[in-house]
Amino acid sequence: xxxxxxxxxxxxxxxxxxxxxxxxxxxxxxxxxxxxxxxxxxxxxxxxxxxxxxxxxxxxxxxxxxxxxxxxxxxxxxxxxxxxxxxxxxxxxxxxxxxxxxxxxxxxxxxxxxxxxxxxxxxxxxxxxxxxxxxxxxxxxxxxxxxxxxxxxxxxxxxxxxxxxxxxxxxxxxxxxxxxxxxxxxxxxxxxxxxxxxxxxxxxxxx
Amino acid sequence: xxxxxxxxxxxxxxxxxxxxxxxxxxxxxxxxxxxxxxxxxxxxxxxxxxxxxxxxxxxxxxxxxxxxxxxxxxxxxxxxxxxxxxxxxxx
Numbered sequence: 262x263x264x265x266x267x268x269x270x271x272x273x274x275x276x277x278x279x280x281x282x283x284x285x286x287x288x289x290x291x292x293x294x295x296x297x298x299x300x301x302x303x304x305x306x307x308x309x310x311x312x313x314x315x316x317x318x319x320x321x322x323x324x325x326x327x328x329x330x331x332x333x334x335x336x337x338x339x340x341x342x343x344x345x346x347x348x349x350x351x352x353x354x355x356x357x358x359x360x361x362x363x364x365x366x367x368x369x370x371x372x373x374x375x376x377x378x379x380x381x382x383x384x385x386x387x388x389x390x391x392x393x394x395x396x397x398x399x400x401x402x403x404x405x406x407x408x409x410x411x412x413x414x415x416x417x418x419x420x421x422x423x424x425x426x427x428x429x430x431x432x433x434x435x436x437x438x439x440x441x442x443x444x445x446x447x448x449x450x451x452x453x454x455x456x457x458x459x460x461x462x463x464x465x466x467x468x
Numbered sequence: 469x470x471x472x473x474x475x476x477x478x479x480x481x482x483x484x485x486x487x488x489x490x491x492x493x494x495x496x497x498x499x500x501x502x503x504x505x506x507x508x509x510x511x512x513x514x515x516x517x518x519x520x521x522x523x524x525x526x527x528x529x530x531x532x533x534x535x536x537x538x539x540x541x542x543x544x545x546x547x548x549x550x551x552x553x554x555x556x557x558x559x
Contacts, residue, residue, distance in 0.1 A: 310512065467477065467479075468476065
């Protein structure tokens with residue numbers, strides 16, 4: 262397992278690089294305001310369609326959530342993008358027993374109210390245009406192990422161009438009042454509802 | 469000739485294509501043989517920072533042989549299929 266590495270200079274460099282990259286490549290990154298509970302950590306669950314989603318949510322965290330950013334990513338991605346470990350990236354290998362350590366590590370991070378852990382429960386990249394999502398079950402272990410120490414937030418990100426050459430990213434956020442999900446099916450259903458509602462809002466935009 | 473029959477910019481995430489009436493008038497006035505092709509362009513990123521555009525093309529039939537309602541139905545059926553195919557698109 263690859264753990265996040267602390268290095269203030271590298272962390273600053275990664276954040277500056279992501280800031281520069283998003284400013285350069287996007288017309289806008291839009292998100293709605295939600296109430297953050299400062300006494301608890303944040304478990305952020307999001308749809309996974311690109312490496313952009315991590316960068317976009319890193320910026321949303323910087324602007325709105327203001328927690329110590331951590332992201333669970335596939336070991337293959339962590340090896341391909343080694344700089345992400347300086348921005349809180351840690352790996353998971355779905356085909357190894359080491360997977361339990363990654364899930365435990367995520368739950369442990371959530372015990373600190375200053376932390377945010379971003380997880381993509383789809384487990385791999387899917388199109389940004391899908392209507393139905395399917396979650397892998399690992400995340401439920403994180404939720405059970407972290408108990409009530411965290412605030413659960415759903416994020417659904419959609420990319421559009423419309424009349425711009427540069428894309429606009431719209432991040433639909435929702436704070437989930439009750440995070441006591443016992444099964445992956447219950448969690449998936451709750452997220453799906455948020456995703457479908459967000460998608461409907463996205464479709465309403467006409468230029 | 470390229471025509472965007474929606475008449476305005478609509479989200480890339482839409483599942484329904486509203487075809488405006490103008491295309492009906494245009495098709496009626498075509499004198500020679502003309503094939504109508506629906507091009508569904510879907511943008512995705514996957515592993516890349518740069519976007520990829522995937523064109524899903526469909527032969528809607530020959531102008532004069534397909535009614536407006538049938539054309540709208542064919543476009544929408546194909547659009548739904550293109551969105552489904554996009555899930556398994558090679559990237």
